[in-house]
Structures are given as structure tokens and as C-alpha cells.
Amino acid sequence: MTAPSSHVAELRDVKMQFDEKKVLDGVSLQVNPLDRLVIMGQSGSGKSTILRLILGILQPNAGSIFFKQFEITRLRRRKLQQVRRHIGMVYQYSALLSSRNVRDNVALPLEELTDNSRDEIDEIVDAKLDLVGMKDSKKLMPSELSGGMKKRVSLARSLVMEPELILFDEPVAGLDPVIASVIDELIISLTEKSQVTSVIVTHEMESAFRIGTRMAMIYQGKIIEDGPPEQFKQSNNPVVAQFLSGSTEGPILEGSQDAIATK
Amino acid sequence: MANTHTGTGAQSETLSTNPVVVVRGIGQLGRSFLREVGAMFWFIAHTLDETIDRVRQGRVPFRAASFFQHTERAGVESVPLVGLVSFFLGLTMALLTGYQLERFGTERLVPGLVAIGFTRELGPLLTGIMLAARIGAAFTAELGTMKVSEEVEAIEAMGIGPLRFLVAPRMLALFFLMPCLSTISNIAAIFASSLVCRAYFNMAFVYSIDLVRDALLIRDIITGILKSLMFGLIIGGIACYRGLTVNGGAAGVGAATTSSVVTAITVVIGVDTLYNTIYTIFFPT
Numbered sequence: 001m002t003a004p005s006s007h008v009a010e011l012r013d014v015k016m017q018f019d020e021k022k023v024l025d026g027v028s029l030q031v032n033p034l035d036r037l038v039i040m041g042q043s044g045s046g047k048s049t050i051l052r053l054i055l056g057i058l059q060p061n062a063g064s065i066f067f068k069q070f071e072i073t074r075l076r077r078r079k080l081q082q083v084r085r086h087i088g089m090v091y092q093y094s095a096l097l098s099s100r101n102v103r104d105n106v107a108l109p110l111e112e113l114t115d116n117s118r119d120e121i122d123e124i125v126d127a128k129l130d131l132v133g134m135k136d137s138k139k140l141m142p143s144e145l146s147g148g149m150k151k152r153v154s155l156a157r158s159l160v161m162e163p164e165l166i167l168f169d170e171p172v173a174g175l176d177p178v179i180a181s182v183i184d185e186l187i188i189s190l191t192e193k194s195q196v197t198s199v200i201v202t203h204e205m206e207s208a209f210r211i212g213t214r215m216a217m218i219y220q221g222k223i224i225e226d227g228p229p230e231q232f233k234q235s236n237n238p239v240v241a242q243f244l245s246g247s248t249e250g251p252i253l254e255g256s257q258d259a260i261a262t263k
Numbered sequence: 264m265a266n267t268h269t270g271t272g273a274q275s276e277t278l279s280t281n282p283v284v285v286v287r288g289i290g291q292l293g294r295s296f297l298r299e300v301g302a303m304f305w306f307i308a309h310t311l312d313e314t315i316d317r318v319r320q321g322r323v324p325f326r327a328a329s330f331f332q333h334t335e336r337a338g339v340e341s342v343p344l345v346g347l348v349s350f351f352l353g354l355t356m357a358l359l360t361g362y363q364l365e366r367f368g369t370e371r372l373v374p375g376l377v378a379i380g381f382t383r384e385l386g387p388l389l390t391g392i393m394l395a396a397r398i399g400a401a402f403t404a405e406l407g408t409m410k411v412s413e414e415v416e417a418i419e420a421m422g423i424g425p426l427r428f429l430v431a432p433r434m435l436a437l438f439f440l441m442p443c444l445s446t447i448s449n450i451a452a453i454f455a456s457s458l459v460c461r462a463y464f465n466m467a468f469v470y471s472i473d474l475v476r477d478a479l480l481i482r483d484i485i486t487g488i489l490k491s492l493m494f495g496l497i498i499g500g501i502a503c504y505r506g507l508t509v510n511g512g513a514a515g516v517g518a519a520t521t522s523s524v525v526t527a528i529t530v531v532i533g534v535d536t537l538y539n540t541i542y543t544i545f546f547p548t
Binding site: 052055057077078081082083084085087089091092093095096097098108109111112113161 | 313316326408409412413414416417418419420421422423424428
């Protein structure tokens with residue numbers, strides 16, 4: 001089975017559960033070239049799970065996942081590792097290797113996966129760090145960086161292999177509004193400059209509308225709305241409307257533990 | 264569960280006396296033990312597979328700098344501890360056996376006894392226990408923290424094999440360093456016994472060394488080296504396995520570290536016993 005070549009990534013009727021908890025219940029989603037697809041949803045709704053499924057780090061209980069023509073769910077380890085080289089990932093807490101300085105963190109994929117000489121690697125690392133405004137911090141260790149700086153280094157690391165798809169897991173979570181805007185602008189400019197498709201998982205509404213060229217909302221394991229940001233703003237779906245407004249009145253909290261807590 | 268008692272005392276009494284519950288408990292323990300052993304076996308097999316696969320592609324499986332960094336931590340920095348503990352144990356062993364053997368006029372057996380005891384048995388065993396506590400715990404905590412902070416997943420997401428990148432250099436460092444540290448342990452203990460023999464039993468230092476050379480057989484040395492290599496692999500494997508299977512944040516890292524040390528020490532002693540049993544069957548004299 002192959003995916004239509006027009007999609008960078010595709011999920012077909014994906015079901016996923018952890019122990020007894022059903023997280024994804026038949027999710028189908030296509031990521032088109034140059035999309036900046038923002039996936040929104042409540043905490044624990046399965047947004048980050050989708051990113052890990054695309055990377056092949058998690059295996060779904062049912063359904064298929066494609067990256068271009070490759071069916072991720074059927075790939076063997078070596079092939080999967082080769083495919084992952086074309087996908088970049090920026091983690092919520094940056095996931096920089098704490099024992100390596102900024103330069104070594106960004107250089108890691110190049111050192112491990114390419115035959116580039118040290119000079120060539122340094123050149124690429126300098127270029128990517130320059131893009132994110134971190135060229136002068138090459139020697140710093142991750143523990144010496146602020147949250148925003150870590151995110152920028154993580155972004156540079158995800159770019160060094162010239163990926164075709166970058167996955168962002170809560171890129172602005174825990175950052176102040178100013179730094180969050182800086183990261184948002186950086187994501188927009190870098191994805192446009194590098195002509196790269198991206199999937200961004202977030203529940204920061206301001207950031208979502210700033211970055212996204214397309215949005216999808218996940219609720220109770222299903223995609224309940226998928227379209228351009230304008231469509232979301234005018235959505236008649238009560239779940240989407242409540243999520244965007246942040247209201248405590250509406251279907252989202254009905255019967256949930258959070259609702260009980262508010263009473 | 265068939266038990267319908269509501270009182271805690273009655274419940275525990277039923278639990279401990281009901282043979283079905285006891286057998287079920289033993290069965291569950293056995294099953295989880297076998298599952299752990301199987302998982303650990305596949306962990307080591309996958310590490311080897313990933314490493315060999317990388318070599319087949321004509322690339323180095325990991326950077327030499329990474330390997331030497333771990334050998335320095337596991338080996339060079341463990342020398343004082345291993346040397347000192349072995350020296351004290353050698354002293355004690357020589358003193359205790361010396362006074363007993365002196366009653367029969369055979370105190371000249373002391374250097375050989377300590378040498379054989381350490382080369383075949385105590386050297387690798389003590390070094391294994393010390394490395395499990397010192398380096399095994401460090402490897403588990405380090406990898407566990409990396410797992411919790413998503414660093415391991417980030418490595419995997421880049422398309423880098425985490426087993427060959429993180430586990431192989433650590434395991435290999437322990438594998439190659441264990442015989443070296445065992446040798447240091449043996450030398451320290453033999454030196455200590457020579458000092459005791461000189462001080463208490465009027466044996467010249469050179470004479471003690473001659474006695475050691477007469478007593479030691481090549482197969483004693485080979486046995487010690489083989490055991491050391493095995494223990495290195497076991498400690499490295501268990502420490503890395505426990506580190507990469509951490510769950511539940513900081514508390515999980517703590518629990519995994521404790522479990523790593525306990526498991527490694529138990530397995531090392533168990534394997535040592537098994538080795539000695541098999542060795543005695545094939546080489547009874």
C-alpha cells in the first residue's frame with residue numbers, strides 16, 4: 001500500500017491506546033507539502049502521540065502511517081532510521097544532550113549520519129546556529145541556556161540534516177509571551193526559507209493562529225475540525241468554539257475530572 | 264481471588280496458607296523473572312546487532328572519544344578503589360590464613376593461597392561488585408535521566424541507533440576494563456600478602472613472589488580473565504538495560520539505579536557460582 005505522493009505525511013484510520021486508555025480512535029490526517037499544520041487539543045488528547053507515530057517511535061494498534069511513499073508502520077529498523085533522517089523533531093523541553101555543548105548537540109546528526117569532514121560539519125553548524133541567532137553560544141552547555149535559547153538550539157539541530165518535515169512538540173510551552181513570539185517568528189521564517197513542511201502541536205492559541213497555515217483539532221481521539229485558521233475562528237462546532245474561547249462552559253469539561261474539580 | 268474474608272489479619276493468613284495463592288505467587292514471580300531475563304537477553308542481542316550492522320556499513324559504531332571517556336571513568340578512576348579494597352582484603356586474608364597455617368608449619372603456603380584465591384575468584388568477583396556499585400549505578404542513573412528528559416528519544420528520532428550510540432561504548436568499556444582492574448586487584452592483594460609474610464612470618468619479599476609463581480597455573484589466570492570479561496558484559500548490560508527502561512521520572516531513576524546494583528551483584532555472584540560448578544566438573548583437580 002502506498003501513500004499518494006502529494007502528501008508529505010499521512011495517517012489513515014490510526015487507533016492507539018495506552019493500557020486501557022484509548023488515545024486515538026480512527027484518526028485520519030494528511031500533511032501537504034509546505035503546510036504549517038497546527039494540531040490542537042486538550043492535554044493528553046494524543047497530539048504528541050501523533051508526532052511520535054509519524055516518527056515511528058510508537059506503533060499504532062491499528063491503521064497506517066506514511067511518510068512520503070514509506071509506510072512507517074511496516075519499515076524495518078534500518079530503513080526506519082534512514083527515513084527519520086528526513087524528519088526533524090523539536091521537543092517540548094528541547095531534549096538537548098546535557099553532556100554536550102551547543103556546537104556538539106547541533107553537530108550530532110551530521111557526525112553520526114554523514115561522511116562530512118569536521119570543517120564541513122562546522123560550516124553547517126555555524127550556518128544553522130546563525131539562522132537561529134545562537135552562533136555566539138557554541139561553547140555553552142545546555143544547563144547554561146535559557147528555555148528560549150534551548151528551543152532555538154533544538155530548532156537548529158532539527159535543521160542540520162535538511163529535513164523535509166519538521167515536527168514541533170509544544171514549541172512555546174513554558175516561555176514568556178515575548179520569547180514565545182520570537183520562537184513563532186523563527187518557525188515561520190525558517191520553514192519558509194528552507195521550504196520545509198511542519199507539524200506543530202500546541203494548545204497556545206495565539207501561537208497556533210500566528211504559525212498555522214492549516215489547523216486540526218483533536219477531541220476524544222478523533223479529528224473534529226480540519227481547515228485553515230479562518231475556518232476555525234468561524235467554526236460552529238461547540239468543542240472548537242469552547243477550546244478557542246477558553247470558556248469553562250461547554251462540552252469539553254462535561255463529565256471530566258477537571259469539571260469535577262471546578263465544582 | 265477466592266478469599267472473601269474482610270479482616271486484614273484473616274486475609275493475610277489465608278493468603279499465606281492457601282497453597283493455590285502461594286503457587287500462583289511463585290508462578291508470577293517466575294514468569295516476571297523469565298520475562299526480565301528474556302528482555303535483557305534481547306537488549307544485549309539488539310545492541311550487538313545494531314553495532315555490527317553499523318560496522319557492516321563501513322562506519323565506526325561509535326566515536327573512539329566516547330569509548331575512551333567511558334574507559335577512563337570505569338577504569339582509570341576505579342583503580343584507587345579496587346586497589347585499596349583488594350590490598351586490605353589481601354592483608355586480612357594473609358593474616359588470618361597465616362596464623363592458622365603457622366600452627367602446622369605451613370605458613371609458606373600463604374602467598375600462593377592468596378594469589379590463587381584472588382586470581383581465580385576474589386579478584387574478578389570483588390572488582391565486579393565494586394564496578395556494579397560504582398559504575399553500574401552511574402550508567403543506570405545517567406541513561407535513566409537521559410530517558411526521562413527525552414534525550415534518548417531525541418537520539419532515536421534523529422535516526423541514530425541509541426543502543427549502539429549509548430550502550431555499546433559503555434558495555435565495551437566495562438568488558439575490556441574488567442580484566443585490567445581484576446589484574447590490579449590481584450597484584451594489590453598479592454603485594455599485601457607479601458608484606459604480611461615479610462612482617463609476621465619472616466619471608467623475604469622475593470621468596471613470596473617465587474611462591475606465588477610456583478602456585479599459580481596458567482588456567483587460574485585464564486579463568487580469572489574469562490570471569491572478568493563475563494562480569495564486565497553482565498554489569499554493563501544490566502546497568503544500561505535498567506537505565507533505558509526507566510519509567511516515572513526522578514523516582515523511577517532512583518528505583519532503577521538501586522535495582523541495577525542489586526541485580527548486577529546478584530547475577531555476578533550467581534554466574535560466578537555457576538562457572539565454578541561447571542569448571543569443577545570439567546577440571547576436578
